[in-house]
Amino acid sequence: MGMVGGGKDAFIGAVHRIAAQIDGQIELVCGAFSSNVQRSIGSGHALYLPPERCYEDYQQMLTQEAALPASERMDFVAIVTPNHMHFPVAKAALEHGFHVLSDKPATLNLNEALALKEIVEKTGQLYGLTHTYNGYPMVKQAREMIAEGKIGKVVKVVVEYSQGWLADKNSEASKQASWRLDPAKSGVSCCMGDIGVHAANLAEYITGQKIDSICAELSSVIEGRTLDDDGTVLLKFAQGTHGVLLASQISIGEENNLNIRIYGDKASVSWVQQEPNSLWLKFNDQPSQLIRSGVGNFSNTVSATMRTPAGHPEGYLEAFANIYQAFASQIRNCNSSSNAHFDVPGIDEAIRGMAFIENVVQASQSDLKWHKLAIN
Amino acid sequence: MGMVGGGKDAFIGAVHRIAAQIDGQIELVCGAFSSNVQRSIGSGHALYLPPERCYEDYQQMLTQEAALPASERMDFVAIVTPNHMHFPVAKAALEHGFHVLSDKPATLNLNEALALKEIVEKTGQLYGLTHTYNGYPMVKQAREMIAEGKIGKVVKVVVEYSQGWLADKNSEASKQASWRLDPAKSGVSCCMGDIGVHAANLAEYITGQKIDSICAELSSVIEGRTLDDDGTVLLKFAQGTHGVLLASQISIGEENNLNIRIYGDKASVSWVQQEPNSLWLKFNDQPSQLIRSGVGNFSNTVSATMRTPAGHPEGYLEAFANIYQAFASQIRNCNSSSNAHFDVPGIDEAIRGMAFIENVVQASQSDLKWHKLAIN
Amino acid sequence: MGMVGGGKDAFIGAVHRIAAQIDGQIELVCGAFSSNVQRSIGSGHALYLPPERCYEDYQQMLTQEAALPASERMDFVAIVTPNHMHFPVAKAALEHGFHVLSDKPATLNLNEALALKEIVEKTGQLYGLTHTYNGYPMVKQAREMIAEGKIGKVVKVVVEYSQGWLADKNSEASKQASWRLDPAKSGVSCCMGDIGVHAANLAEYITGQKIDSICAELSSVIEGRTLDDDGTVLLKFAQGTHGVLLASQISIGEENNLNIRIYGDKASVSWVQQEPNSLWLKFNDQPSQLIRSGVGNFSNTVSATMRTPAGHPEGYLEAFANIYQAFASQIRNCNSSSNAHFDVPGIDEAIRGMAFIENVVQASQSDLKWHKLAIN
Amino acid sequence: MGMVGGGKDAFIGAVHRIAAQIDGQIELVCGAFSSNVQRSIGSGHALYLPPERCYEDYQQMLTQEAALPASERMDFVAIVTPNHMHFPVAKAALEHGFHVLSDKPATLNLNEALALKEIVEKTGQLYGLTHTYNGYPMVKQAREMIAEGKIGKVVKVVVEYSQGWLADKNSEASKQASWRLDPAKSGVSCCMGDIGVHAANLAEYITGQKIDSICAELSSVIEGRTLDDDGTVLLKFAQGTHGVLLASQISIGEENNLNIRIYGDKASVSWVQQEPNSLWLKFNDQPSQLIRSGVGNFSNTVSATMRTPAGHPEGYLEAFANIYQAFASQIRNCNSSSNAHFDVPGIDEAIRGMAFIENVVQASQSDLKWHKLAIN
Structure with a gap:
């Protein structure tokens, strides 16, 4: 996956990364982690990303990733910015052919959410929303x-x-x-x-x-x-x-x-x-x-959402990871003809x-x- | 005290009696425990009251108790009937010169409560309301x-x-x-x-x-x-x-x-x-x-409302008793010229x-x- | 009942009195509340006992109560002294024809307890021990x-x-x-x-x-x-x-x-x-x-040991009262030919x-x- | 890191992997996951390891990894076998120049543990023990x-x-x-x-x-x-x-x-x-x-062991991860001349x-x- 927002010091960015990585099924491969170019790139380096995939901004990330061979480019974009950026990033990502997993609330207002639905339907990409507590x-x-x-x-x-x-x-x-x-x-x-x-x-x-x-x-x-x-x-x-x-x-x-x-x-x-x-x-x-x-x-x-036996407490990060896991399963499934239901908001x-x-x-x-x- | 209502099988009657008795400061001396004459008298007997103070109804109780010498008659009336009887019993008791401690809600409606205030003020008797949880x-x-x-x-x-x-x-x-x-x-x-x-x-x-x-x-x-x-x-x-x-x-x-x-x-x-x-x-x-x-x-x-040391749990009955105790103290005090405050609703x-x-x-x-x- | 020990300021004395009184089945009628004569009598007065039944010491209490007509004298003795007095008081009370309800531990040592059993069996009086938590x-x-x-x-x-x-x-x-x-x-x-x-x-x-x-x-x-x-x-x-x-x-x-x-x-x-x-x-x-x-x-x-409906917490005093209630029932029963079992230690x-x-x-x-x- | 034991269905193997991966600082690069060759290799495949690093047994893993250039080979071995294998695997790993993080108890008996200490001291490699709850x-x-x-x-x-x-x-x-x-x-x-x-x-x-x-x-x-x-x-x-x-x-x-x-x-x-x-x-x-x-x-x-703000519960996996993180820091530090203390059993x-x-x-x-x- 690629991440937009969530640079260093952003609490929720680290949470998303842990949630994505914990089960060894999702790998962070690129990111545009901040509206500040230096911080964006610096965050990528700190996360051990290859320099060429530490992007200056989300537009650059989407363009360059889309240009990579399918087997190399990111599978989906995780959006962890403040609310006002959710819609523009999601719209651009979907239109560049990437699935989107967005933090909530989905957009800045209802009109944007209604517009987003049209884009989701038009592009046929998957859209998920991290209502963590469902996990x-x-x-x-x-x-x-x-x-x-x-x-x-x-x-x-x-x-x-x-x-x-x-x-x-x-x-x-x-x-x-x-x-x-x-x-x-x-x-x-x-x-x-x-x-x-x-x-x-x-x-x-x-x-x-x-x-x-x-x-x-x-x-x-x-x-x-x-x-x-x-x-x-x-x-x-x-x-x-x-x-x-x-x-x-x-x-x-x-x-x-x-x-x-x-x-x-x-x-x-x-x-x-x-x-x-x-x-x-x-x-x-x-x-x-x-x-x-x-x-x-x-x-x-x-059962599929539990990782430990009784009395070994799981918590917030594991719940968050369950949303990521379900979204990953949905992506894996989406090229097949299956009608399986995936429990992703x-x-x-x-x-x-x-x-x-x-x-x-x-x-x-x-x-x-x-x-x-x-x-x- | 004398009790109106609260005959056998009435949960709240037994609670009031325990609350009154627990500290050895208040004695149940008479009662009209039910609108049913037989049950009223039978309840009195079961509570070891002298037969002559097991009354048929509250009017009889008030009249006969008022006729006793001051040192012998009850000090106050506890009202534990269904709501619609709260006002008529309280009114009659106050007008016969008895203090009243009533279960809540005070009356059947607001008008009765406003009327009751006038009676309390006119008679100069004490009126208390068992908002237990304050205790x-x-x-x-x-x-x-x-x-x-x-x-x-x-x-x-x-x-x-x-x-x-x-x-x-x-x-x-x-x-x-x-x-x-x-x-x-x-x-x-x-x-x-x-x-x-x-x-x-x-x-x-x-x-x-x-x-x-x-x-x-x-x-x-x-x-x-x-x-x-x-x-x-x-x-x-x-x-x-x-x-x-x-x-x-x-x-x-x-x-x-x-x-x-x-x-x-x-x-x-x-x-x-x-x-x-x-x-x-x-x-x-x-x-x-x-x-x-x-x-x-x-x-x-x-501190005055606690009876046991730490870890010896007190409960609902003791809270209820605290209301009774405060009311009893208020009665003891009311003939004196003190302006002491008593914590009774x-x-x-x-x-x-x-x-x-x-x-x-x-x-x-x-x-x-x-x-x-x-x-x- | 009559009480030995448990004068003012003795935590456990007040607890025993509440436990005895709470259900309206047992009345404190006399006591020798302290090894100090003045304190003993003063405690009795403070508890509203008639002056002639505020005794100077337990021997006086046992002798004078035993001399009263059966219908007037106390039914049993509650012992709430420090441990070393449990045995002598219990022995004397049993031998004067009174049932005994004693605080624990029963005696100062095992030999006294074994001796006490012989006295209990010889006198035929009831002996109870307040292991409160059983209540x-x-x-x-x-x-x-x-x-x-x-x-x-x-x-x-x-x-x-x-x-x-x-x-x-x-x-x-x-x-x-x-x-x-x-x-x-x-x-x-x-x-x-x-x-x-x-x-x-x-x-x-x-x-x-x-x-x-x-x-x-x-x-x-x-x-x-x-x-x-x-x-x-x-x-x-x-x-x-x-x-x-x-x-x-x-x-x-x-x-x-x-x-x-x-x-x-x-x-x-x-x-x-x-x-x-x-x-x-x-x-x-x-x-x-x-x-x-x-x-x-x-x-x-x-069920017989519960006084309130669900969610109206009962506590330590009610548990203690359950021991007293069971002992009172045992006393009431002991003249009958019943073989009922009473749950009293x-x-x-x-x-x-x-x-x-x-x-x-x-x-x-x-x-x-x-x-x-x-x-x- | 490379893992010995902990193939599919082994509860503690998955726990170790999550604990290692959660913070994005440690990567599983190879493993010998079972004493059964087929299961060992199959587990590696299921974990997306490159085929050449899914080893048949721990001896093969140690030999071949040791033969890799320093920048490519695993940094340490995680041992998650039943107890009797802890010592032989730890001994071999240390002697092949790898740090060891072992599940507890450390060995099958005290003599092995004493022998292990000599090996640790002789080889100069780091040895850690996953007493998870310290984390x-x-x-x-x-x-x-x-x-x-x-x-x-x-x-x-x-x-x-x-x-x-x-x-x-x-x-x-x-x-x-x-x-x-x-x-x-x-x-x-x-x-x-x-x-x-x-x-x-x-x-x-x-x-x-x-x-x-x-x-x-x-x-x-x-x-x-x-x-x-x-x-x-x-x-x-x-x-x-x-x-x-x-x-x-x-x-x-x-x-x-x-x-x-x-x-x-x-x-x-x-x-x-x-x-x-x-x-x-x-x-x-x-x-x-x-x-x-x-x-x-x-x-x-x-603070360094907490990942989430108040009220976002962390649990067993995060505690386990704290052991891994501390061990990773210790490894990073061990080539430097620092005397920093690392909180690893x-x-x-x-x-x-x-x-x-x-x-x-x-x-x-x-x-x-x-x-x-x-x-x-």
Whole structure:
């Protein structure tokens, strides 16, 4: 693969590289790691890339890689830039004939995501979106159990993604914070765009239901911010299921507290990202069950995402790697005539995510309570 | 004390008696334990009361006790009936010259609560309300820490009270469920009136702030119910603090999951009722602190609510007893000229609770998002 | 009941009184609360006892109570003194025709315990021992499950009772510490006598197996102590089951960490006193089960020890009260011809406890590894 | 690096490869993955190795790699075979001029380990031992805090490593189990050799103290086994600190429960491998502190072992990778004249580990309680 963005000091770039490399199936072969030419090339050198494949910018990378023989050029592009560059890089990569695996949110706004779908369809290349948290084995297990009816009809969803790192006014100076709080680079939302969209995706992924209507209230808790740093969204799903989504970046003491509870009319499941190898199945009238990664039997789909035996904890990097592995499998498969399904968030999730962000921002500004989630 | 309601098989009656007796300061001396005369008297006998103080109904109890010499008659009345009887019994007791300690919600509706305040003021008797969860030592500790500025300015509150026991249609047949789902006995709300009001009270008690505006969405998840069994309320407090209140009685697998998190601009505190002897104080940039009942120093106010050394868990009954103890101290003090403060929820909390319930129901029926919490 | 010891400031005296009173079945009617006459009488007054039943010492109490008409005198004596007084008070009380409920360890040494058994048998009075931790509902549930074969054949037991409060040299000045570290009042052991014996009793109670052989190592970690403040005992049970018992009073940061794990050849159970309403049942090849007080079905025996519904935590005082309740039932029953079994630790547990303490101290002083647990 | 052992289906081989690759600093370039020639070569192919570097056996690998130009040949050999092959492969590799990173226990017996030390010293090559659990950031943090005196003088250590997977007689058929239970391949101990030695190493690593004397009791709980599957060892460290080490492979319901508590005379620390990103610091008289990976400040040494921000859990594979990274740094450094210290368990830990295993087995067979830990 080739990487755009994610130079040294960019947290998420290193994470993507580890996720790609961990299973020995994907090799980083080139990159344009920064909008700064020197840093871009320097990062490539530091990563032991051959000098001729440390590119100055993504345009150069796409042009020169496309000119290489098929057996030598990169197979896909991983996009790990700030949000505003996701669309132009993805568009160019697809149009140069490369598959794309992009960080989320997919684009700067919904219109770009809709345009991207047309490009994906036109070019026939694969498009994947790193909704990392889908990659956890216990998330997949929850999804399977719900699909199999283990908790009965889903009646309520509570999903939360709380962090505290943006609580400090001083934190804004950091590289991580500065672009996220800048509408030109981040889009119409900070908190919902950065993490609320993960929570919405997780709720839809696990339940298999789509959010239909929302009531939203966003806040800029820290003075002087133009974008939200906290918010709550009431949800109605298409099947009538109710839900609540809480997201925050100013909740001091919260590290990366993504958690979800899905209540059915027979049982409930709950999962907490900071203890990712555990999944609770609870009842009203019998003991709760703690499902642990590696203990007992799992479907092939779930088993394939576990690397260690019980009690040898896997974490965030392995979940991320599962997204990469699935995307690699999808690429391997795409020249064949198979109709195999690969569990990779794609262009439809990209559109739903951008729609969620934009609709929440609009609903938050409205005096009316409920709003249909519009995708167009 | 004398008790109205709470005959055999009534869960909460036994709880009140234990809470009253546990510290050897309050003695049950009489009662009218049921609207059924035989059951009322039978319950009294089973509780070893002298036959002449096992009354047929509360009117008889009040009349006959009032006729006893001051040194012999009961000091106060504990009301543990279904909601619709709270007001008439409290009114009669106060007017017969007895202090009243009532289960919550205080009355059937806000108007009754406002009327009750006039009676309390006119009679000069004491009125207490058993918002049990205020009685936990770690709740009082949290309140003190926030008042002392340990977490800085409060910026966000998340409070939740989730249960699952009403998820089952069959559960409706139980004595506990049937009156709670009957508007004539329960009032305009089931879930918010039974448990949501505890959560609202807890949030106001710990933060010392008052809820000012609400956005509410209630549901009747189980088909055929006229009252809510689930709901979410977005909160704005008078100081501008944001909050979210979740309440549910249909969340299968939740036992009695009352929990609260208060985020400040320096730190946060969190408490979970099912692990009541622990209180978390969390920071962004230093280790979290786990404050444990009995470990280290506490104020006299907090210490006075602990009965055992560290690691000898106290629970719900002891928290309940702390409300009774504080009320007993208030009674002992009320003939003196002291201005001592006693930490007992009273008539003002009664009014705020009923206002919360009624406003939430109205807000839930509105198409508009935000509503001022009206008390009049 | 009448109480010997447990005057004001004696932690365990207040605990016994709460445990006795909480269920409204037992009334404190008299006491000799201290070896200091003034304090003894003053404590009685503070507890609202009639002046004529606030006794100067236990001899006076036994003589005068025995002289009252049967319907007026106390039913039993609760002994809550330091260890060296357990035997003389119990002996005198039994010989005056009173049942006895004694704090543990039963006596100052094994010989006294053996002598006490003869007195119990001769007088025909009831004798109970407050091994509090047996009173927890989840402990009884574990015992039942093991008896029913739910975990298969028991193969290993790990039981631990760790505290930290005696880690501080300065702590020795406290009333609690001073007599425990004094061989004349405490006996041959501090740590094993005070808490190790609870752990041994718990292991035998839950498994239904008897300790047969031991290998012991005791330490006096804090300089200058003549008695142990820490120790480990390897166990072999009569059926061949292996075990480990850890006890410590100098493990800083441990509050009252009594916990036990019993491994069978099909499953295991584990329980932690500081989270007493939870019991784990674990397997190798299926999800763990978290059994929670109040959730699902329990036997009548276990249900009878629970006072609140699920999620309303009960704790140490309620467990203690369960011992008192069972003893009260045993007394009520003892004039009848019934052969009902009452789940109260008695004189046999008293002897086993004293034998455990003495054998462990001897084994610790030996160069040989294994020693038969001798009772004679 | 080149790998010996660890072909397909060998759990630990895949773990080593991930650990080596995850940071992009180490490349697998060749291997002899199995004692079965076909499987050895097939495994290499499956790992995308060039055919000429998929070797038939380790002798061939060492000979042919040594014949390659220095810039092309592997830098070191990773040994992931069953125990009996550790010594011959390590010896041959060192003597062919390759550094060695070996799985534990280092050898089949103590004599081999002592011989290995001579070879290491003679050849001047580096030798590392994958005591994985040392690689966790919170373990290193605990070690630092103790070295800095944060808990005062260490007075007691409790370390446990419990698993349940060998509880089932049927489990013996598995590849993992069969060699571990075979003295010819595993050595004199199963449980102590496989996991007890990890626990002993962890205790010495964190405390910086050496085990001096032991009292041991090993068992073969499952009938028909010649090697131990469970055991307890009482410890005395050279400084007089007491300790207890529990190890088990037949404790049903335990996954990979390695945990350690170190009690000092000021505070204590505790760590649980299954929740590896948390470290507790506890006191008697102030709130406990929960130190979390990524929250607050850490030394450079500790920070260098963390890859993700707070709340993005790292696990077993990352801990393993930290051992590999440290070994890679050591190799890079070894041609320079630097005296930098690298935190890699080495030949001395190899010898201590083998001595621990052999001494424990001997002590277990003795009737005497205490035995000096002999290394010779």
